[in-house]
Amino acid sequence: MAHIKFVQRDGTESVIEAGSGASVMLAAVRNGITGIEGECGGCLDCATCHVYVDEEQLSHLPAPKEDELELLGAVTATRKPSSRLSCQLKAPFPVDPLTVYVPETET
Amino acid sequence: MSGLVVIGASYAGVQASLTARDSGYAERITIVADENSLPYQRPPLSKGFLLDLESEESLILRDAGFFEKKGIDLVLGTRALEIDTRSRKVLLSGSSELAFDKLVIATGSHARQLPINGADLDGVCYLRSLHDAVDLKARLHDASEIVVIGGGFIGLEVAASATKLGKKVTILESASRLLERAVSPVVSEFLLDMHTQNGVDVLLEETAVSIEGRNGRVAAVLCGNNRRIPADIVLIGIGGLPNDQLAKSADLKCTNGIVVDDHGRSSVSNIFATGDCTSHYNVFAREWLRLESVQNAQDQAKAAGLAIAGDTGPYESVPRFWSDQYDAKLQIVGISRNFDSQVVRGSIENGKFSVFYYRLGRLIAVDSINRSGDQMAARRLIAGGISPSQEEVADLSFDFKSLLKAANSAGA
Ligand SMILES: Cc1cc2nc3c(=O)[nH]c(=O)nc-3n(C[C@H](O)[C@H](O)[C@H](O)COP(=O)(O)OP(=O)(O)OC[C@H]3O[C@@H](n4cnc5c(N)ncnc54)[C@H](O)[C@@H]3O)c2cc1C
Ligand code: FES
Numbered sequence: 401m402a403h404i405k406f407v408q409r410d411g412t413e414s415v416i417e418a419g420s421g422a423s424v425m426l427a428a429v430r431n432g433i434t435g436i437e438g439e440c441g442g443c444l445d446c447a448t449c450h451v452y453v454d455e456e457q458l459s460h461l462p463a464p465k466e467d468e469l470e471l472l473g474a475v476t477a478t479r480k481p482s483s484r485l486s487c488q489l490k491a492p493f494p495v496d497p498l499t500v501y502v503p504e505t506e507t
Numbered sequence: 508m509s510g511l512v513v514i515g516a517s518y519a520g521v522q523a524s525l526t527a528r529d530s531g532y533a534e535r536i537t538i539v540a541d542e543n544s545l546p547y548q549r550p551p552l553s554k555g556f557l558l559d560l561e562s563e564e565s566l567i568l569r570d571a572g573f574f575e576k577k578g579i580d581l582v583l584g585t586r587a588l589e590i591d592t593r594s595r596k597v598l599l600s601g602s603s604e605l606a607f608d609k610l611v612i613a614t615g616s617h618a619r620q621l622p623i624n625g626a627d628l629d630g631v632c633y634l635r636s637l638h639d640a641v642d643l644k645a646r647l648h649d650a651s652e653i654v655v656i657g658g659g660f661i662g663l664e665v666a667a668s669a670t671k672l673g674k675k676v677t678i679l680e681s682a683s684r685l686l687e688r689a690v691s692p693v694v695s696e697f698l699l700d701m702h703t704q705n706g707v708d709v710l711l712e713e714t715a716v717s718i719e720g721r722n723g724r725v726a727a728v729l730c731g732n733n734r735r736i737p738a739d740i741v742l743i744g745i746g747g748l749p750n751d752q753l754a755k756s757a758d759l760k761c762t763n764g765i766v767v768d769d770h771g772r773s774s775v776s777n778i779f780a781t782g783d784c785t786s787h788y789n790v791f792a793r794e795w796l797r798l799e800s801v802q803n804a805q806d807q808a809k810a811a812g813l814a815i816a817g818d819t820g821p822y823e824s825v826p827r828f829w830s831d832q833y834d835a836k837l838q839i840v841g842i843s844r845n846f847d848s849q850v851v852r853g854s855i856e857n858g859k860f861s862v863f864y865y866r867l868g869r870l871i872a873v874d875s876i877n878r879s880g881d882q883m884a885a886r887r888l889i890a891g892g893i894s895p896s897q898e899e900v901a902d903l904s905f906d907f908k909s910l911l912k913a914a915n916s917a918g919a
Contacts (some may be wrong), residue, residue: 421565430570432576439801439802443550443831445836470880471878
């Protein structure tokens with residue numbers, strides 16, 4: 401089992417288990433983590449699954465593909481070098497737990 | 508203690524329940540679902556699921572524990588048979604009944620059937636549910652020739668997936684172009700080229716007259732011009748119809764779906780309806796619409812959930828839709844019908860472009876192929892009533908963010 405640590409803006413942390421193949425977005429939505437909507441279900445349509453990955457862990461993850469980058473270019477929250485769309489990050493992860501920070505609300 | 512009863516456990520039903528709960532509705536909430544699986548995502552059924560990129564497990568949207576945590580009872584494998592608006596009861600399969608104070612009808616839509624000879628043969632498929640998708644996927648495994656009747660979203664997506672799986676695909680479309688009701692000719696033409704280049708035979712202005720069988724199984728489709736196309740599978744995708752039978756027999760007002768206001772309220776005040784099964788007056792399109800999209804199902808359900816919890820917040824989101832075919836992501840925002848001019852941004856040849864549609868100088872809709880950045884901007888532009896000039900749109904170096912910022916500070 402892979403683990404994901406979600407850190408909210410007020411510092412609250414929750415650790416969730418994700419089965420192989422499940423994305424960080426799905427794990428968040430299935431467990432009701434606030435701030436990650438996943439409106440399109442991971443189809444790269446909505447960017448409501450934006451997260452910041454822990455900066456030290458970032459380089460261990462597979463790089464984003466072109467369509468993810470295109471959508472990241474238009475997120476409403478601040479875009480950072482550590483910005484990723486969590487629907488594209490799938491378990492198993494090269495680090496455990498994978499730590500992600502939830503941005504301010506996306507609209 | 509009868510609380511809220513919700514019929515249907517897909518995007519609309521689940522979202523209405525969650526919003527009601529999260530907005531302070533403290534009574535009992537029960538969702539009744541005729542399907543046996545936990546709520547799942549439908550869009551991948553014609554795409555990633557057929558291609559084995561998604562499993563049944565990965566389609567599940569919420570698990571049982573989640574509903575428990577929210578205090579929502581999920582009754583699976585049970586069909587609502589009748590609504591008694593006077594005694595406020597829903598009659599369920601298995602002859603039980605549920606009393607309600609408030610009711611949400613979120614029954615979705617079903618595939619329009621094609622009434623031709625042979626349509627009942629084994630191997631004639633429709634695609635709406637996980638059950639349908641599991642069946643189609645198993646059949647695709649052994650099939651080599653597929654005829655798709657209907658060049659709409661589901662037909663085109665299945666055609667793309669089947670082609671990727673190495674099958675020979677023919678599409679029959681009775682209109683003169685693909686996706687006629689949803690996109691403009693520029694986009695139809697792009698899609699036609701893309702499918703043709705991938706080896707699909709696209710026959711426009713062609714109708715299926717009958718389906719021929721051999722030993723009870725599909726063998727070929729007979730076309731209007733007497734042409735006979737061999738087929739192991741016939742996939743029919745000729746549109747959806749609202750599941751409004753329950754509502755009709757309870758005398759709720761229905762016209763192309765259950766008629767609702769901008770809070771999802773039907774003609775009976777304690778009964779709400781949301782999603783594919785409803786028809787609403789859309790402020791952006793300025794007409795009555797029935798939309799079949801995840802966005803509509805979710806956003807309309809949020810408005811209904813708020814109203815149920817005694818709060819307000821009308822449904823006024825810009826309509827959105829996406830579709831994946833081969834490596835192309837098609838995204839649509841707004842309703843482009845009745846446009847009087849259009850501008851293309853990007854390159855059609857390179858398969859990365861957006862079409863901006865205007866009516867009387869106002870931006871009303873944008874279709875994009877592989878330009879989701881344009882889509883994200885367009886959603887905010889259209890929602891805010893901001894229309895970039897046609898010169899700005901055509902100029903790839905022009906960044907819409909400047910317009911959005913200017914509008915924000917003007918509004919602040
Ligand atoms: C193959 C496919 C691909 C799609 N692709 C996209 C896409 O890319 N993008 C997009 O935006 N949209 C897409 N859609 C459309 C989208 O899935 C629908 O708009 C959305 O599911 C509508 O949600 P809903 O909750 O209103 O209805 P539905 O999802 O249709 O759910 C209604 C539920 O109610 C149940 N039900 C019906 N009657 C009863 C009853 N009497 N008692 C109990 N339960 C009942 C049904 O079995 C069903 O489970 C696609 C749809 C399909 C089928
Ligand atoms: S869930 Fe929509 S882009 Fe990730």
